[in-house]
Amino acid sequence: MCGIFCLLSLSPTHFEWDKLIYEHLKKRGPNSSQDLTVTGRSPCYQCVFSAHVLHMRGCLRPQPVEDSTGNVLLWNGEIFGGLSVMPGENDTAVVSQRLSSCNSPSEILSVLSSIQGPWGFVYYQKDSDYLWFGRDYFGRRSLLWKFDAEGLTLTSVAAYTFGPDQSPWQEVPAVGVYRVDLKAATEAGSVIFEVYPWAHRGNDAISTFSETTFAFVPSSSTVVISQLGLTPPVFPLNMSIPKSLNETEIHPNSNSSVKDLAQLLASREKNYEVNSLVDVLSEAVRRRVQSLPFEIQDQPPPNNGHSSVAILFSGGIDSMILAALADRHIPTHQSVDLLNVAFELQEQKRQSQSVKKPQKHKNKPIDPRTDGSASRTSSSFDVPDRITGKAGLKELQSLNPERRWNFVEINITQEELQKMRHERICHLVHPLDTVLDDSIGCAVWFAARGTGFIIEDGHQKPFTSSAKVILTGIGADEQLAGYSRHRVRFKMSGHKGLLEELAMELARISSRNLGRDDRVIGDHGKEARFPYLDEDVVSYLNSLPVWDKADLSLPRGVGEKLLLRLTAKQLGLSQSAVLPKRAMQFGSRIAKMEKNHEKASDKCTRLLTHCNE
Ligand SMILES: *[C@@H]1O[C@H](CO)[C@@H](O)[C@H](O)[C@H]1NC(C)=O
Numbered sequence: 001m002c003g004i005f006c007l008l009s010l011s012p013t014h015f016e017w018d019k020l021i022y023e024h025l026k027k028r029g030p031n032s033s034q035d036l037t038v039t040g041r042s043p044c045y046q047c048v049f050s051a052h053v054l055h056m057r058g059c060l061r062p063q064p065v066e067d068s069t070g071n072v073l074l075w076n077g078e079i080f081g082g083l084s085v086m087p088g089e090n091d092t093a094v095v096s097q098r099l100s101s102c103n104s105p106s107e108i109l110s111v112l113s114s115i116q117g118p119w120g121f122v123y124y125q126k127d128s129d130y131l132w133f134g135r136d137y138f139g140r141r142s143l144l145w146k147f148d149a150e151g152l153t154l155t156s157v158a159a160y161t162f163g164p165d166q167s168p169w170q171e172v173p174a175v176g177v178y179r180v181d182l183k184a185a186t187e188a189g190s191v192i193f194e195v196y197p198w199a200h201r202g203n204d205a206i207s208t209f210s211e212t213t214f215a216f217v218p219s220s221s222t223v224v225i226s227q228l229g230l231t232p233p234v235f236p237l238n239m240s241i242p243k244s245l246n247e248t249e250i251h252p253n254s255n256s257s258v259k260d261l262a263q264l265l266a267s268r269e270k271n272y273e274v275n276s277l278v279d280v281l282s283e284a285v286r287r288r289v290q291s292l293p294f295e296i297q298d299q300p301p302p303n304n305g306h307s308s309v310a311i312l313f314s315g316g317i318d319s320m321i322l323a324a325l326a327d328r329h330i331p332t333h334q335s336v337d338l339l340n341v342a343f344e345l346q347e348q349k350r351q352s353q354s355v356k357k358p359q360k361h362k363n364k365p366i367d368p369r370t371d372g373s374a375s376r377t378s379s380s381f382d383v384p385d386r387i388t389g390k391a392g393l394k395e396l397q398s399l400n401p402e403r404r405w406n407f408v409e410i411n412i413t414q415e416e417l418q419k420m421r422h423e424r425i426c427h428l429v430h431p432l433d434t435v436l437d438d439s440i441g442c443a444v445w446f447a448a449r450g451t452g453f454i455i456e457d458g459h460q461k462p463f464t465s466s467a468k469v470i471l472t473g474i475g476a477d478e479q480l481a482g483y484s485r486h487r488v489r490f491k492m493s494g495h496k497g498l499l500e501e502l503a504m505e506l507a508r509i510s511s512r513n514l515g516r517d518d519r520v521i522g523d524h525g526k527e528a529r530f531p532y533l534d535e536d537v538v539s540y541l542n543s544l545p546v547w548d549k550a551d552l553s554l555p556r557g558v559g560e561k562l563l564l565r566l567t568a569k570q571l572g573l574s575q576s577a578v579l580p581k582r583a584m585q586f587g588s589r590i591a592k593m594e595k596n597h598e599k600a601s602d603k604c605t606r607l608l609t610h611c612n613e
């Protein structure tokens with residue numbers, strides 16, 4: 001994980017750091033910080049490059065990397081496949097070498113197309129006076145941009161300044177990679193850039209791409225969409241619609257209990273699909289938890305009692321599967337941290353909650369592990385995710401009793417939430433600004449910080465996770481129809497509507513979630529990794545017809561993410577396989593702490609007014 005920054009000025013100017021931005025970049029990459037200024041000769045542009053590197057394991061790779069011909073690379077990425085990285089080599093050096101040997105745009109595009117893994121980058125080609133930048137296909141790494149009269153600024157993370165004007169920062173759309181012709185731009189006195197799009201992205205994405213993607217680019221700048229493109233790293237989504245009802249199984253009257261549902265799951269035969277998904281997902285987790293090829297192989301694994309991997313853990317099916325698969329690939333003597341965040345439920349709200357009719361969803365299966373009553377007793381931090389988390393912990397403990405599972409109870413009070421939102425989180429969420437961004441940004445920030453309590457010998461003991469790799473389950477709901485809006489869409493417009501919704505959601509996952517989550521998690525000097533968004537996992541899921549992934553005629557807790565539930569069973573998990581989806585903002589109860597009448601898509605006034613360093 002790195003914090004990267006590049007300021008392009010079309011005429012040489014005096015550069016002074018925005019102290020806040022520098023501080024935020026340094027938090028992402030605390031182990032090495034270097035700046036490099038490059039000045040063009042005949043066109044007199046100037047580029048300030050700054051890179052802040054987090055030392056994961058093995059050899060530290062300081063950046064910016066300047067090759068012998070003066071090309072400069074800022075690389076905030078991780079290669080999990082596609083380009084070969086030999087043991088002992090480092091991926092930044094490999095990318096730099098590969099790019100150095102490119103003589104044309106199509107060669108650059110071909111190198112970038114071949115990489116599997118998350119990335120954001122800036123690359124300066126000295127001889128031809130080009131500045132390249134962009135993000136991977138899903139946009140798993142943050143990159144923001146800002147245009148002004150003097151040029152263009154790119155950065156992994158920015159800062160929010162309170163004011164009447166609209167913020168100058170935007171996320172760089174993850175629709176392709178970009179190239180600024182520095183000569184032409186200097187002559188024109190404004191930024192002129194070409195976009196090389198990811199090809200074959202599906203019609204929805206392409207229309208979004210042309211109409212609104214560059215709406216905020218100032219009119220003085222010119223955007224040219226190139227005929228050349230990048231090859232997407234994943235297969236396109238299988239848009240087949242069942243020809244006859246026999247291909248799906250329709251259960252209009254299912255109102256079964258959890259027990260029946262578990263039996264139903266057991267009777268479903270999708271063994272081939274389940275085994276294939278286990279294989280591909282297990283490999284995705286392995287690549288993300290084991291030492292990477294560029295790390296020094298003979299270095300002993302951390303043996304100091306610290307975990308090297310943590311999981312954002314609600315006890316729901318997505319995080320349970322990640323934990324069960326991580327268990328296969330991390331030596332049993334190493335602990336694994338399960339990060340479980342809860343926001344304080346205030347006294348009055350707790351009371352009014354217990355008075356309210358407990359069953360809002362009549363069909364909602366009650367979690368049999370807790371008989372549904374625990375949420376109304378004991379501590380004010382016993383939020384839904386805490387309860388399912390504890391139950392999930394029990395399942396993992398019986399799956400592998402030898403392993404030390406650190407279930408980290410992260411209890412956050414109203415005061416601490418307000419303080420940290422004001423001091424840090426508002427800057428990281430920025431330029432996103434909705435109520436939902438605030439809730440999830442805060443919940444993920446506190447979870448990733450990993451400071452809480454574990455129970456040891458029956459006693460609570462303060463604990464801070466030091467794992468630098470954090471696995472998150474994002475991407476499962478978007479691909480396997482886990483959200484209730486998928487049900488709504490399916491009811492209204494059948495399989496066709498559902499498929500359109502799923503295609504649209506995967507195409508916008510960068511701007512909805514990934515950039516924000518990367519900024520929020522990176523702030524702790526930790527790296528988020530997304531096994532459900534591994535290229536091979538997405539390709540496999542995309543190849544299946546939608547009715548193999550979900551059956552929304554079945555009730556909640558079974559029909560959505562059906563294939564994943566069968567996979568959980570296959571992995572030896574039991575009750576967590578039949579829990580309905582609970583979004584993090586509700587599961588952690590952060591949404592309950594705030595005003596009740598907000599819509600998730602409203603602009604969040606707390607983010608906008610609290611942030612005024
Ligand atoms: C990297 O920085 C972090 C945070 O300052 C520190 O805890 C860690 O020891 C550093 N690692 C190395 C190898 O310097």
Ligand SMILES: *[C@@H]1O[C@H](CO)[C@@H](O)[C@H](O)[C@H]1NC(C)=O
Nearest residue numbers: 059061062065088089090093
């Ligand atoms: C990794 O790359 C850096 C340049 O970024 C170089 O200085 C270093 O020697 C390389 N380390 C290894 C192990 O290849």
Ligand SMILES: *[C@@H]1O[C@H](CO)[C@@H](O)[C@H](O)[C@H]1NC(C)=O
Nearest residue numbers: 242243244245246247248249
């Ligand atoms: C669908 O299933 C029914 C009963 O199982 C069977 O009679 C019918 O032939 C099947 N139709 C198709 C198109 O397979």
Ligand SMILES: *[C@@H]1O[C@H](CO)[C@@H](O)[C@H](O)[C@H]1NC(C)=O
Nearest residue numbers: 251252253254255256257260
């Ligand atoms: C739901 O279950 C009850 C009890 O098993 C049964 O009497 C009722 O008919 C079922 N409803 C539907 C719509 O299947």
Ligand SMILES: *[C@@H]1O[C@H](CO)[C@@H](O)[C@H](O)[C@H]1NC(C)=O
Nearest residue numbers: 379381382383386409411453
């Ligand atoms: C954290 O919350 C849990 C409830 O889930 C409670 O049992 C525990 O005592 C709390 N710990 C602290 C230190 O507040």
Ligand SMILES: *[C@@H]1O[C@H](CO)[C@@H](O)[C@H](O)[C@H]1NC(C)=O
Nearest residue numbers: 238239240542543544545546
């Ligand atoms: C899509 O799914 C259908 C039904 O299983 C299958 O026949 C077809 O080959 C799949 N298409 C692709 C491109 O995988």
